[in-house]
Amino acid sequence: xxxxxxxxxxxxxxxxxxxxxxxxxxxxxxxxxxxxxxxxxxxxxxxxxxxxxxxxxxxxxxxxxxxxxxxxxxxxxxxxxxxxxxxxxxxxxxxxxxxxxxxxxxxxxxxxxx
Numbered sequence: 257x258x259x260x261x262x263x264x265x266x267x268x269x270x271x272x273x274x275x276x277x278x279x280x281x282x283x284x285x286x287x288x289x290x291x292x293x294x295x296x297x298x299x300x301x302x303x304x305x306x307x308x309x310x311x312x313x314x315x316x317x318x319x320x321x322x323x324x325x326x327x328x329x330x331x332x333x334x335x336x337x338x339x340x341x342x343x344x345x346x347x348x349x350x351x352x353x354x355x356x357x358x359x360x361x362x363x364x365x366x367x368x369x370x
Contacts (some may be wrong), residue, residue: 257306259286262300262334271300294337294344301332340369 263285265276285302292301319370331348335358343357343366348369353366353368 258303259306260301260303261285262299262332263302264293264297270298273300277302288332299334299336299355301334303332342366 263280264275265273277285280302281287284304286304288301288303290300331350333348333350334364335345336348336369338344338357340346343359345370346360346366347354347356347361355365355367357364357366359360
């Protein structure tokens with residue numbers, strides 16, 4: 257079993273993001289994917305084994321960069337650009353868009369468009 261996080265440092269250049277991901281790697285995190293956000297920044301999706309999991313073989317990952325928002329269960333739960341463009345961000349729960357939205361650091365609720 258793994259735990260997952262979305263890591264998107266504010267105003268991070270690709271070089272600064274690489275340095276931060278190197279630090280995260282030392283903490284046991286593995287990069288699953290890197291995507292660009294609606295405002296041109298980068299968001300990295302990371303995972304690491306849960307404390308109760310035993311990893312016996314080294315893990316290798318192929319990193320791909322896409323410029324899309326999640327459209328399937330492959331994208332981990334996280335905040336993404338609101339596909340309806342009504343708010344800045346909308347929460348993807350790993351399988352569907354939720355009513356949880358944010359703009360300017362404040363959270364709201366807004367039913368997703370079907």
